[in-house]
Amino acid sequence: MRNIRMTIAYDGTNFHGWQRQQNAITVQEVLEETLSTVLKAPTAVVGAGRTDAGVHAKTYTCNFKTDCAIPAEKVPFALNALLPEGITVLDATEADADFHARFSAIGKHYRYRILNSRHPDPFEGRYAFFYPQELDIQKMQTAAKDLLGTHDFSAFCSAGATTKTSVRTIYQAEVVKSGDLITIDLYGNGFLYNMVRIITGTLIYIGNGKLPADCIPQLIAEQKRKESGITVPPQGLFFMEAYYEQESAPDSFRNFDSDHSLLRPVASEQVE
């Protein structure tokens, strides 16, 4: 069997997340059905991780096994001709037999976008969380640095998670303001359920003064979800990229962990 690795992008607005489920349209289901039509055989697709309803993906990796002879470079054109608006295949290549979009990932990059303006923007309603109150960006930037490293992130995980461990490593955490838009970028070896959205809610509470700027080490130590900030809504969250090769991962991965001992998949994770 050939193993084809694909990158796709999707606007999560009209999907109930990545993963197949009863009674709701998901990206995985639409992709598998379209692929099965193109390849004329039932075809399962493995994704880099779950995303919640309304969450977007800029570069999402998935893979599928097939006996079909279609050249890999023709797969995006064949699928894009049939896929509904909101899902696009960007690239497809042959992969090693053991490549697995979920288990082979060594890290991921998520972005959360906040529109911090007086009035909403009709072009950002689907792609950012509108938050009109004033935020102290410097405090948020300082606090984000306390996330770096290997910690038990239970305080930043919603109930319902099914992972074996709440320990994850964050390699890089950036808060940038450009005009009215605040962008929070988190890079790590894996993320717990709703972890990016709860971290963002906590940084917002730090920015508006509801929590002190130095609260993160204590929140991590106490491991109590109720002490952290709100879970911000899904439309501001973007799955930006999953990393599979150490060479292609951001410098922060290598700089943080020079012997690469942390660069191993967290196989059982449930991502948001």
Place this chain on the structure above:
Amino acid sequence: MRNIRMTIAYDGTNFHGWQRQQNAITVQEVLEETLSTVLKAPTAVVGAGRTDAGVHAKTYTCNFKTDCAIPAEKVPFALNALLPEGITVLDATEADADFHARFSAIGKHYRYRILNSRHPDPFEGRYAFFYPQELDIQKMQTAAKDLLGTHDFSAFCSAGATTKTSVRTIYQAEVVKSGDLITIDLYGNGFLYNMVRIITGTLIYIGNGKLPADCIPQLIAEQKRKESGITVPPQGLFFMEAYYEQESAPDSFRNFDSDHSLLRPVASEQVE
């Protein structure tokens, strides 16, 4: 009666354009109904010009007369609390009694966005025309300069226009490529029905070689719509701004027309 000038922004995807019509939801209708609720009196809104179904507006000026005592600066908050997703009031100020969003305009800026990539982008489907064929940007840039000046633009006007004259002045015409995105910016004293979309379709035909790079003067001279390019779809079109004061208009307006004789409204125009 007070005269209130407002700037709004709207995502045109779910509206049948600006102007009120039977059996279809329009921006004007939604805005008038919301305003009438807030002001507790039937209130008509005058807009800077028509836009077609699916066309967007980044900064659209309108005005309304009222006896209501609401402070102008509170109008955006009051309206935004009730308006549906897709329409936002950005600003409201007191205006002179004779200010009229349509008749007082001395010029307008429209932008057309083309996504010129191998594969579509799920985040651009509503905001750009996906055109995957190769385009010669330099030829498009050169040709755009032939649009400048005062001409009869009948060759770039759809049937059904109701204007008295097809003569308009274009002050500035720019074609810029940034990554996969081509942006066409047109600034003029007014635009005929579908004029920006037909000019863009003609520039695309020049870019792909279907029309010679020097065709525009001849198209203008012959005044035949069928010799020009296609009318590109509405979702790539943005009404960017209307200008009312010479001081706030782009430099190109003054540089082009040093005695300001052209800076007068084209009152009867029907814009796209």
